[in-house]
Amino acid sequence: MVRPSMLLVLGALAVAAVACAPASNTTAQPSAGASSAPASCTKDQLKLKTAGKLTIGTDKPAYEPWFKDDAPANGKGFESAVAYAIAKQLGFENSEVNWATVKFDSAFAPGAKQFDFDVNQVSVTPDRAKVVDFSKGYYTVKQAVVALNGSKVASATDLAALKDVKIGVQVGTTSLQAVKDVIKPTAEPNVYNEQIDAVNALKNKQVDAVVVDLPTAFYVTAAQVENSKIVGQFASNTGTPEVFGAVFEKGSPLVSCVNEAIDKLTSSGELTKIETEWLGSAAGAPELK
Template sequence: MKRAIGVLAVCLLVPLSLAQTKIGDCEVSGKKGEFPIKPVTPGVLTIQTNLPAPGWFNGDTPDTIKSGFEYCLAANVAYLAGLDKVKIVNVSFDALVAGQTKNYDLAFSQVTITDARKKVVDFSPPYFSSDQGLLVRTGTKVNASNIKSLKIGVQQGTTAVDFLKNVLKVPESNIRVFPDTPNLFTALQARQIDVAMLDTAIVLVQAKQSGGKLEVVGQYKTGEEYGAIYPKGSPNKAQFDKIFKTLAAEGVFKKLSATYLSKELGGDPTAVPYLKP
């Protein structure tokens, strides 16, 4: 999946004391420094993402973020890596998944693990599963018989682009590609498109925040999984992988989902009806 154009924006440094068990608004656990790494900046875990990402990074700019699923996941990674600061940098999603961003340790941006992306970046073990959801103006009818005749918007660089072209066989003339999610959702509300296709977990958040103007009417089963991105050939891959496996075994992913996503999503993603391609 996802997001915006403008590489490298503002950064956030969050100090971590040696005895601290809370970073921002996030609870952290485990043994600090159990899996030490060699970060790009000594004592700092540098994280890249693409904002905004409500529920995942709660805040529109790095200096306002203190919670969210991926923010708190990053905080737990930093803690287990024994680092004293977390630095968040806002980057272009398209550049991130193309392996074009530099000077970071890992990135969280609801990125689906794909073989094509593995050619230019490395991935962590998966930490979240998602399918492709259909966001529409409330009352719009979408079904298997009319989907190809509707104007569908997607975000540049996301897996939805390939799904529309190669699986649903939607005509190129009916596909609109937007540089980021704010432009995509604005186009939907302005009636420039009929449907916005993006990860179900992301469009559910947008529907909930729309005040009833938008709704998620269906989704397609794609079996996608999110992973953190490491720079290709990162010397820290083995240690990061150990951290992710440890967090999974301790139930941290499920806890973060229950804490930060359930409320933001406004419902269970699996309850959204599935359409057949």
């Protein structure tokens, strides 16, 4: 993912960007609970995995700009900062927050969880909401196309120019869904188990372009693939925007409490401030339509 320092240099990164976070359906956003929290949202009444401690899950490595230096507990990076801001709203000091390592797809798989909530660029989808609960969205996202400078894709100015392009993308991601639903290439995309494999395929010219979320695209071009560029960005769909949400064990009473915290962070402008600090603007990533 994108290093914040690189974002400052590049003057880029979308306040609204689309996630590489895996998902199967982004056309509708499920209900995320009540906007006002019950009395049980007082800190000492919260039902937690560990009494007196708020346990937050995320994957490892924890990529930038979502987390900085692969250290979620330092409060740096967009999702780390958001997580601690939510914790503060719930009455927790930073020292009362525990971080658990949770594999990405395990976060939204059926079953009991080791965390109170998880933040890991997980897109809210109806299919996922059947087995886990989500908070309100804390980030709205877009997809991006990355190609090598001088390639046939580098000069593309619209989605139509991508129809005959060999695209690399990670399996199970909203990026893959966006390729199929929005770009609709004539050839099947090359699908990889890990994002780094898709990136390496671009580097080795095994694919013409990769599709990832916009924040990741800036990291790919700045740190992973020399002589590459962001061709442009595009929305996954024309309906409800895709969002990242905190993930909860199904039936968690904490959902409404976190929703109230997100409401407060939104209305106070703090969420926008965090977004601006760690994600910057979308300069340099034109819209592909």
